[in-house]
Amino acid sequence: MVKTSFISRVTGVVRRIPKGRVMTYKEVAKAAGHPGAFRAVGSVMKANHDPAVPCHRVIRSDMRPGDYNRSGGERTKIGRLVEEGVRVIDGKVVRGKK
DNA sequence: TAGCTGACGCAAA
DNA sequence: ATTTGCGCCAGCT
Numbered sequence: 505m506v507k508t509s510f511i512s513r514v515t516g517v518v519r520r521i522p523k524g525r526v527m528t529y530k531e532v533a534k535a536a537g538h539p540g541a542f543r544a545v546g547s548v549m550k551a552n553h554d555p556a557v558p559c560h561r562v563i564r565s566d567m568r569p570g571d572y573n574r575s576g577g578e579r580t581k582i583g584r585l586v587e588e589g590v591r592v593i594d595g596k597v598v599r600g601k602k
Numbered sequence: 603t604a605g606c607t608g609a610c611g612c613a614a615a
Numbered sequence: 616a617t618t619t620g621c622g623c624c625a626g627c628t
Contacts, residue, residue, distance in 0.1 A: 510624070529610055533623095544624030546609040551626060564610065571609040581609095 511548050513537055518549075521561045524589030526597055528565045546570075560584045567596040 513536035521527050527535075529542040538544065549559040550573070560581050564570040569581040569592070582592045591598040 508625080533610090538624075540611090540622075541624050542610045543608070543622085544610095544626095547607090547625045550609055559609075562609085566611090573609075577609085 510536060510538055510541065510544060511552060514545050514548050515552060515554055515557045518557045518559065518562055521558060526561050526563050526585065526590055526599060528563055529570070530565050532562055561588070561590075563597050567598070569595070569597060 514532060517532050517535040518527070529545050530539070533539055533542040533545045536545070545562070549557070549562065553559075560569075560572055562570075563581075563585075569585065571577045572581040572584075582595065585597060586592055
């Protein structure tokens with residue numbers, strides 16, 4: 505039972521994100537086969553709250569954490585990323601190197 | 603069924 | 616550097 509190609513691909517990609525690593529919405533959309541569907545990626549995330557899909561590891565291309573939910577937004581996401589081993593400086597995500 | 607919104611991205615001003 | 620407009624797909628009203 506495959507919801508839609510897009511959702512399956514997106515969830516599959518996000519699920520493969522290793523700990524301490526983050527991927528931008530654009531990268532995920534591209535990896536999912538829809539390089540221009542970064543909007544849909546976000547929509548799918550909130551609509552599909554799958555525990556195996558660490559949506560908090562998906563950030564914006566601006567290096568900002570973006571939003572996670574309406575109850576905390578960036579702050580909640582930042583704390584989660586930091587616990588995973590991702591360095592967040594000045595509200596911006598740093599991928600292991602600077 | 604149709605229309606609007608949204609956890610976004612990029613270009614232009 | 617910041618703001619505005621446009622484009623994209625899926626989900627909700």
